[in-house]
Structure formats: C-alpha cells, structure tokens
Amino acid sequence: MLKSKWTRCALAALALAATAGAASAGPTLDAIKNRGTLVCGVHTGLVGFSAPDKAGKYAGLDVDYCKALAAAILGSPDKVKYVPLTAQQRFTALQSGEVDILSRNTTWNSKRDTTMGSVFAGTWFFDGQAFVVNSKKNPNVKKLADLNKASVCVETGTTTERNMADYARAHKLTFKPVVFEGQEATEKAFQSGRCDAYTTDASGLAAMLVNLPSKADYTVLAEIISKEPLGPMLRRNDQEFFSIARWMIFALQQAEESGVTQANVAKMKAESKDPVIQRLTGATGEVGKGLGLDADWAVRAIQAVGNYGESYERNIKPLGLARGPNALWNKGGLMYPVPMD
Structure with missing residues (x-):
C-alpha cells in the first residue's frame, strides 16, 4: 500500500511537471x-x-x-x-x-x-528628450531657461510629460503643457502656432523636421533632458x-x-x-x-x-x-x- 501511494505521488508529480513544461513552452x-x-x-x-x-x-x-x-x-x-x-x-x-x-x-x-x-x-x-522652437516667432529663445512660462506641446501617454515636469521642478522653471493624443496631432498643433515649443525624443524632432519646407525656421535647443533607451x-x-x-x-x-x-x-x-x-x-x-x-x-x-x-x-x-x-x-x-x- 505504501509503495502504491508513493507511486501515485510520483506519477502525479511527473504529470504536474509535464503540465508546467507545456504551459511554459512558449x-x-x-x-x-x-x-x-x-x-x-x-x-x-x-x-x-x-x-x-x-x-x-x-x-x-x-x-x-x-x-x-x-x-x-x-x-x-x-x-x-x-x-x-x-x-x-x-x-x-x-x-x-x-x-x-x-x-x-x-x-x-x-x-x-x-x-x-x-x-x-x-x-x-x-535617445533623449529635446525641445524645438520656431526661431522666427521666438528669436530670443536660445536655451531651455528662455522658455520659462512658455507653452509646450507634448504628446500624452508618454514619458515626455513627466520628464518635462521633473526638469522644470528641478530647475525652478514653469512650463505650460498643452497635451495632445498622437504624435501627428502634437506636431501639427506646434507647427500651427498653438504652442511656443514642442518636446519629444530628439529622433522624433529630427523626423518631423526632415521633410518640412520651412525647416530653416526651427531650432532644436541643445539641452537633452532625459535618457530614453x-x-x-x-x-x-x-x-x-x-x-x-x-x-x-x-x-x-x-x-x-x-x-x-x-x-x-x-x-x-x-x-x-x-x-x-x-x-x-x-x-x-x-x-x-x-x-x-x-x-x-x-x-x-x-x-x-x-x-x-x-x-x-x-x-x-x-x-x-x-x-x-x-x-x-x-x-x-x-x-x-x-x-x-
């Protein structure tokens, strides 16, 4: 009886192991x-x-x-x-x-x-988060500190919003976020003048500017405020x-x-x-x-x-x-x- 009991336990353990293996098979x-x-x-x-x-x-x-x-x-x-x-x-x-x-x-x-x-x-x-401004409309903005109290277009649902808030708090600046859903909507809002600046990953700014006929009108500020792996x-x-x-x-x-x-x-x-x-x-x-x-x-x-x-x-x-x-x-x-x- 004891042997039978241990046999059943062993078989149950093997079955459990097989089930676990199947569940983790991919x-x-x-x-x-x-x-x-x-x-x-x-x-x-x-x-x-x-x-x-x-x-x-x-x-x-x-x-x-x-x-x-x-x-x-x-x-x-x-x-x-x-x-x-x-x-x-x-x-x-x-x-x-x-x-x-x-x-x-x-x-x-x-x-x-x-x-x-x-x-x-x-x-x-x-990558890393950067900011871009329209140089014709904001000729005096050369660095992030110059954007104090400015409006900034930002895409919702990203780390970008938090990074901007963290940077502003740490550097005693005030940014006024204007939030949009989707990168395309955010870019269009910035290009139409809804905000003084636009922030996203540096690669995203480069992707926006590469095909713009008015690319020369924009300046990407030198500061990178985050790490974005x-x-x-x-x-x-x-x-x-x-x-x-x-x-x-x-x-x-x-x-x-x-x-x-x-x-x-x-x-x-x-x-x-x-x-x-x-x-x-x-x-x-x-x-x-x-x-x-x-x-x-x-x-x-x-x-x-x-x-x-x-x-x-x-x-x-x-x-x-x-x-x-x-x-x-x-x-x-x-x-x-x-x-x-």
Missing part, C-alpha cells in the same frame, strides 16, 4: 508559428523608424527589427503584419495579445519592465520568444562589428575562419538550437535587413542624426553585443 512563439505571421506593433508614422513609404509599405529601423525576427522565425521578412499604434494604445494592444511585440520607440524603464506584465528585449536605439517590448510569458528577441539585437550588432553584411553573409558563412563569425552564421556552434531555431536564423535576418549599421545608415542617417551613443562600443558608442558561444 505561447507567443507557438502562436506566431501556427499563424505563420509575426504581428508587430509599430508607430503610426515616425519617419526613419516606422512609417509607410510611397507604396504604403512600412519602413524604418523598428520595421527592420520586425523583418529580421520574421526572417529568423518564419523564414521570410515579409511574414509580418504591422499594427500602427499611438502611445496611448500601445500597452493595451500588447497586454491584450493584439500584437506579439512592440517595436515602436518605447522607452525602457523600471515601471514598464516590472509592473505591466511585460519585459524589454534590450536597447535598439539610444528605446527597445522592443513583449509580454512576460514566453522565455523562448524573449530570448530570440534579445539575441536578434545582439546578432545584428555583432554582424556590424564583424563586418558581416547583407551582401556578404552567405560568403562569410561558407569561407570565414573567424570563430565569432562562424558561430554568428551557424557554421559552428549551437546558438540557433539554444533559441529553438535552425542554424541559419541569423543569416536570414542579416540577408533581410543587413547588420545594425546598414539599417541605421538606410533609415536614420537621412534624418541628420549622428550615430553618437548608437555607434558600436569600439567606435565610441554604447552598442555592445554580448558574445555568442
């Missing part, structure tokens, strides 16, 4: 594979990051990340459905399962990483998908560091004797196996969008933004790919 990753499409939440229209081109196809640095994931997981960069989301909509869309991942200039901070049932894969772009955000329920999302960042950065490009990646896999390149391309090692993918996962991603530097040159350089902190660690920047072993 709901998001399984859903992506079953439907054959990655659903990617992107910006409603931020030039250089995620915006429809003249043909209506999404393009940009954040879009390239989604394409790279789709190529690695599903075999094709075209197997992506893009869902445009405002700052207000993005977190609900992720938490409800409407999208698999946010690749949408979202700042990585402790609240979003610990209290919202979500997690960040890493930093895809280092932007990165892909996903639900905290799928270690497999999280690992792929994280290592995609490192893979594209490592490709740049190692000189592996969209044009030469196949040749590098076949001919390179560099052990780092061999592991990156799957010629040796088991990085892909550890991620639940095949050996060519990174090769397909690089063939789809190029390395990180190529994506940056194609999408961000036209905005006039220098690499700065987004350069590789050995080029004076902060991008530091973790070793693949």
Whole structure:
C-alpha cells in the first residue's frame, strides 16, 4: 500500500511537471508559428523608424527589427503584419495579445519592465528628450531657461510629460503643457502656432523636421533632458520568444562589428575562419538550437535587413542624426553585443 501511494505521488508529480513544461513552452512563439505571421506593433508614422513609404509599405529601423525576427522565425521578412499604434494604445494592444511585440520607440524603464506584465528585449536605439522652437516667432529663445512660462506641446501617454515636469521642478522653471493624443496631432498643433515649443525624443524632432519646407525656421535647443533607451517590448510569458528577441539585437550588432553584411553573409558563412563569425552564421556552434531555431536564423535576418549599421545608415542617417551613443562600443558608442558561444 505504501509503495502504491508513493507511486501515485510520483506519477502525479511527473504529470504536474509535464503540465508546467507545456504551459511554459512558449505561447507567443507557438502562436506566431501556427499563424505563420509575426504581428508587430509599430508607430503610426515616425519617419526613419516606422512609417509607410510611397507604396504604403512600412519602413524604418523598428520595421527592420520586425523583418529580421520574421526572417529568423518564419523564414521570410515579409511574414509580418504591422499594427500602427499611438502611445496611448500601445500597452493595451500588447497586454491584450493584439500584437506579439512592440517595436515602436518605447522607452525602457523600471515601471514598464516590472509592473505591466511585460519585459524589454534590450536597447535598439539610444535617445533623449529635446525641445524645438520656431526661431522666427521666438528669436530670443536660445536655451531651455528662455522658455520659462512658455507653452509646450507634448504628446500624452508618454514619458515626455513627466520628464518635462521633473526638469522644470528641478530647475525652478514653469512650463505650460498643452497635451495632445498622437504624435501627428502634437506636431501639427506646434507647427500651427498653438504652442511656443514642442518636446519629444530628439529622433522624433529630427523626423518631423526632415521633410518640412520651412525647416530653416526651427531650432532644436541643445539641452537633452532625459535618457530614453528605446527597445522592443513583449509580454512576460514566453522565455523562448524573449530570448530570440534579445539575441536578434545582439546578432545584428555583432554582424556590424564583424563586418558581416547583407551582401556578404552567405560568403562569410561558407569561407570565414573567424570563430565569432562562424558561430554568428551557424557554421559552428549551437546558438540557433539554444533559441529553438535552425542554424541559419541569423543569416536570414542579416540577408533581410543587413547588420545594425546598414539599417541605421538606410533609415536614420537621412534624418541628420549622428550615430553618437548608437555607434558600436569600439567606435565610441554604447552598442555592445554580448558574445555568442
């Protein structure tokens, strides 16, 4: 009887372990594979990051990340459905399962990483909050202190509002926030003269100004008032998908560091004797196996969008933004790919 009891307990424990294993097998990753499409939440229209081109196809640095994931997981960069989301909509869309991942200039901070049932894969772009003014209308504004008691257009549902309030309090300034939903509405309000200044990430200001016929009328003030590490955000329920999302960042950065490009990646896999390149391309090692993918996962991603530097040159350089902190660690920047072993 005692043996039978312990046998039943052992079997129950095994069943529980099997159930737990199945529950953590990867709901998001399984859903992506079953439907054959990655659903990617992107910006409603931020030039250089995620915006429809003249043909209506999404393009940009954040879009390239989604394409790279789709190529690695599903075999094709075209197997992506893009869902445009405002700052207000993005977190609900992720938490409800409407999208698999946010690749949408979202700042990585402790609240979003610990209290919202979500997690960040890493930093895809280092940014910071800046201010722009119309120099013709406000010729005497040269620095932030000159905006004391001025009205400032700001998008709701972002860290931008709080950053501005924190900065004003710390520097004994008064800003009068004029709040709008959506970046497009906020930009139009500023351009029409509703506010004395407009504040958002420096990349957002560059994206607004790049195509403005009156670009020369505007001045971006030199002060950067915040750290904005932007990165892909996903639900905290799928270690497999999280690992792929994280290592995609490192893979594209490592490709740049190692000189592996969209044009030469196949040749590098076949001919390179560099052990780092061999592991990156799957010629040796088991990085892909550890991620639940095949050996060519990174090769397909690089063939789809190029390395990180190529994506940056194609999408961000036209905005006039220098690499700065987004350069590789050995080029004076902060991008530091973790070793693949």
